[in-house]
Amino acid sequence: MPRQLRGTLQDLHTTQLLHLINLAKKTGSLKLFEGVATGKDIIMGDGETKRPEVVPGAERARIVFREGKLVYAQLTERDNHLATILHKANKLNDQQYRVIRERAASATDKALALLLINANYVSQVDIMQSIQQHTLEIVYDLMTWTREPFIFEEGEMPPNGRITVPIELENVIIQGTLRMRELDQLAKELPNLDFALRFPEAPGEKLKKIQLGVEEWRVVSFINPKNSIRQIAKACNMTDMQIRKIVYGLLNAGLVELVKPQEAPSKSQIRRADSKPNITPPQRPVITKLIDRIKNL
């Protein structure tokens, strides 16, 4: 029976999963889902910390591997049609794209690729490179996700008719690690998402001179010393990485200020790290006796 690996990206990051799939040369689909809170808490390995239990909801992304190589990726919310991929890669112009979408809407990617190559619209290399670029963009995007539940379905391949392009995972992992460093750096700059934000004394002038994107404006609309950054992220449906990037940008531009939260309580117990016990090495006959006894239990 095909096996499943289940978990959440909070416990194992995408980069770690790719590392596992690469080393174990796995074949199958890694699916990432929207997290649906069950209303219960789960207890972490320290037996004390709790966090809300989330179970997989709607599928948000899928990446597929064959013998440890990345071969396919799709985001549910993104148009993954081959024509769209080629248009985005500037291999099809607007008119070609429109016509193809109208006339070949139901064609599979493989059928469409053959059609386009035969019509000399694109070459096979164009198609492979565009799909590779599309796949990598999705995977790099997934590397910034931090909370979603995942299931790895051993043996499951992409839907019929999709084109697969094998990509070695090593470089993808290196790139992902670099992005994680960026995340770490942001986490250092903004260590505590329980901080609130406020506007400085005269924000109006600064806000007039700067051009904010839609996402930044959404965040700005929630800025209030009563709202923590975490609450704003929740209200805007953003991941920690996304909110950190935006808040970091706003802070650097001098558009907002952090409002310091109350001091966290100091840790009551500090483990003794420097006292190591003296150990008397056991004698070999003792170990042999133990082995014989346990074998016969």
Added chain:
Amino acid sequence: MATTTVKMVITGPYASGKTEFIRSISEIDVVSTEKEVTPDTYEATIKPETTVAMDFGRITIDDELVLYLFGTPGQRRFDFMWEILAEGMLGFVVMVDSTKPETFREAKAILETFRAYAPTPYVVAANKQDMDDAWPAEDLRIALRIEDNVKLLPCVAKDKDKVKAVLLELLYSILEEMDT
């Protein structure tokens, strides 16, 4: 003649199966310092009782030699006990609940802590391998970043033969360590 006692420590995250492991092999009823988890809490649905100080099992080898098995408390607030339990151990077993990825990080942290306490041999037991949603042992190795030279063994803590296999592998590692 005086009796020699030796000990091994069974450690791992909360609810990873340490108490069950010792119960399966101990010749005495495990001297368990378990306490009922407050009813009506989520903890109670996972584990009705939890080890608050340590578990203690025994295997008599002969008239002169006794092996004690000590299980560490899983909850971090009792981690001051760990170093005391680690003193003089022959080796240790790190239990990992293969069905709970949310505990993998803690398992790795506990492993590193015990390694820092004493340079004794150890093995990792991938417990609950009888469950459908268990991560395979070799996938756990990669996820936990456990070196290839460390034994990572599939385990079912309630199965005496599996527990014996884990303890024997630890003892073989101790012998190998003596030979080097």
